[in-house]
Amino acid sequence: MQAARLHGYTDDMSDALSVDEIDRPDIEQSDGVLIEVEGAGWCQTDNHIIEGMWDEYAPQDLPMTLGHENAGIVAETGDEVTLVEEGDPVICHPVQTCGICRPCRLGEDMYCKNSAFNGLTTNGGFAEYLLTNERAVIPLPDGVDPTDIAPHADAGITAYHAVKKAVDELNPGDTSVVIGVGGLGHIGVQCLEAMSAADIVAVDIKDEALELADEIGAHHTVNAADEDLPDIIADLTDDDGAQQVIDFVGGDETTGLAPEIVAAGGDHHIVGYGGHIHEPSQALVNGEFAYRGTLVGKYAELQELVALVDRGDVELRTERHDLGEINTVAERLEHNEIEGRAVILPP
Numbered sequence: 001m002q003a004a005r006l007h008g009y010t011d012d013m014s015d016a017l018s019v020d021e022i023d024r025p026d027i028e029q030s031d032g033v034l035i036e037v038e039g040a041g042w043c044q045t046d047n048h049i050i051e052g053m054w055d056e057y058a059p060q061d062l063p064m065t066l067g068h069e070n071a072g073i074v075a076e077t078g079d080e081v082t083l084v085e086e087g088d089p090v091i092c093h094p095v096q097t098c099g100i101c102r103p104c105r106l107g108e109d110m111y112c113k114n115s116a117f118n119g120l121t122t123n124g125g126f127a128e129y130l131l132t133n134e135r136a137v138i139p140l141p142d143g144v145d146p147t148d149i150a151p152h153a154d155a156g157i158t159a160y161h162a163v164k165k166a167v168d169e170l171n172p173g174d175t176s177v178v179i180g181v182g183g184l185g186h187i188g189v190q191c192l193e194a195m196s197a198a199d200i201v202a203v204d205i206k207d208e209a210l211e212l213a214d215e216i217g218a219h220h221t222v223n224a225a226d227e228d229l230p231d232i233i234a235d236l237t238d239d240d241g242a243q244q245v246i247d248f249v250g251g252d253e254t255t256g257l258a259p260e261i262v263a264a265g266g267d268h269h270i271v272g273y274g275g276h277i278h279e280p281s282q283a284l285v286n287g288e289f290a291y292r293g294t295l296v297g298k299y300a301e302l303q304e305l306v307a308l309v310d311r312g313d314v315e316l317r318t319e320r321h322d323l324g325e326i327n328t329v330a331e332r333l334e335h336n337e338i339e340g341r342a343v344i345l346p347p
Contacts, residue, residue, distance in 0.1 A: 002347050003065040003127035004326045009052030013330035016050045017066065017126070019323060025123070025131035030080040033132050035092060039320075040125035041069030041151030042329050042342040043183070048274070049120060050330065058121050067344065068094040068118045069153040070125030071146035074137070081134045089146045090137040091153050091306065092125070093299050094118050097135050109299045126326060128346045138303055141310045151183065151316055151341040152305055154296060159187040159248070160305045161297030162269045163195060166244035169267060172197035175237050177261060178218070180248035180272060181209040183341040186216060186317060188246055188271075191305075193217030194313040198244070201236065203229060208339060212317065230260040241266060251275035255291070262289040269294055318343050 001024045004017040027034055046066050048054060071091040074084045084090055096116040097104050103111035118124040118132065140146060149156075170176055176198040178188050185204075192200050193216070201220045202213035210221040222232050233242055241263035247254050250272030258268040259279060264287050270277075271294045284290070308314045317340025321329050329342045 001128035002323060003123070004067070004323060004344070005063045005065050006050060006060070007063045009050065009055070011051055013047065013050065013334045014327055016330050017326050019326070020063075022065075024129050027076055027078050027131065029133070030078040031134045032078040033074060033081060033084065033134055033137050034076040035070065035072040035090065035125075035130040035132060035137070036075040037070055037125045037128060037130050037346045038072040039147030039150035039343045039345060040067040041153065041155060042326075042333060042344055043069055043151075043154055044272070044333060045154070046119070047330060047334055053274075054120060058117065060121065065123040065125075065127050066119045067124035067126035068120060069151045069155060070094075070118065070130050071140070071150035071153065072130065073146065075129065078134070083134050084137055084139055089140040089144070091140060091146065091149055091302065092118070092130065092132050093136040093138065093157070093302050094120075094154050094296060095136065096122075096133045097299075099135055107298060107300065110295050110297070126323065126344055135299070138299070138306060140306065144306070144310060147320070147343060147345065148316060148318060149306070149309060150343055151318065152187075152309065153302070155184045155341055156187050156305050156314070156316070157297040157302045158271060158294060159184045160191050161301055162246050162271050162294040163188055163191040164301065165292065165294075166246055166267065166269060167192070167196045170196045170198045170244055174198045174243040175201060175233070177201045177203060177233065177242045177245045178213070178248065179203045179245065179254050181213045182248065183338070184271060185248040186212055186340060187314060188248060189213050189218050190216050190314045191308070194308060199236070201233065201242065212339070216315075229257060233261045237263070245269065246271060248272045252278065258289060258291065259283040259287060262287065264288055267292050316341055320345055323347055
């Protein structure tokens with residue numbers, strides 16, 4: 001089968017991956033599930049993996065097939081699999097978990113001590129077939145296209161996971177700020193609109209992204225390239241600040257906004273990454289606000305997100321590309337030229 005493989009870390013996205021001919025994976029465990037990939041979302045994390053940013057946290061054994069946002073059709077199952085059968089459409093949680101370690105017993109899938117992360121620590125879905133396990137697959141409702149929903153396996157669930165934490169702290173009439181209305185942020189706006197009665201402020205530096213935010217539920221939009229965000233938040237909240245800020249950019253310039261825009265006792269959720277947090281400890285003490293990290297989400301949260309998609313509450317904006325265009329997609333995302341999410345199609 002054909003697969004897009006990373007052979008060595010590089011900052012040059014123009015030839016980051018090579019499309020190689022490799023063996024189709026075989027099921028070797030009784031809970032294994034082989035997926036014929038229908039679509040695999042390209043993520044900013046893929047760019048970061050290519051750059052070697054994740055090697056310190058999750059060492060990769062190169063060459064490796066990337067792709068952690070995967071959906072498709074069940075091609076084969078292990079002997080003990082009962083959840084799905086051949087021919088079923090599914091979306092795949094990116095993490096294959098063991099189910100028996102303490103974090104798994106607590107329902108904290110992302111903390112599994114024996115996990116395998118497709119496209120990060122084991123082969124992913126930029127290929128014709130993906131090997132995963134029964135605990136990672138979620139059957140899709142009738143009428144949901146695996147290709148269209150594939151990016152929800154990470155982009156969707158990560159945005160949903162952050163929003164779900166924020167919604168727990170939001171009351172009707174509170175203000176929530178979404179920074180960055182891209183592949184994740186446009187999902188975050190929709191989840192906030194569906195799950196809370198908060199006033200939603202969408203922030204970006206591109207007018208097209210803000211037009212999209214306005215279409216999908218934002219109550220206010222701010223172009224941070226032209227407008228002063230702290231002043232606007234102060235005006236909208238009578239100087240109280242936003243109770244919850246969800247930062248899908250995670251750069252130095254956005255994390256540094258927290259002391260000026262987060263309300264006392266509020267949270268600044270870090271979803272995008274690549275920057276740093278450089279704030280005096282006194283700023284956190286004085287405002288009693290918190291920075292909170294976000295790492296994908298739980299299996300059950302992906303089920304919940306699929307339910308929102310099936311109800312029509314969350315819609316992905318996607319563009320499709322053939323596997324041979326994969327480096328073009330990487331370059332375009334590096335230059336912030338993709339609106340919504342790019343989906344890679346197998347040959």
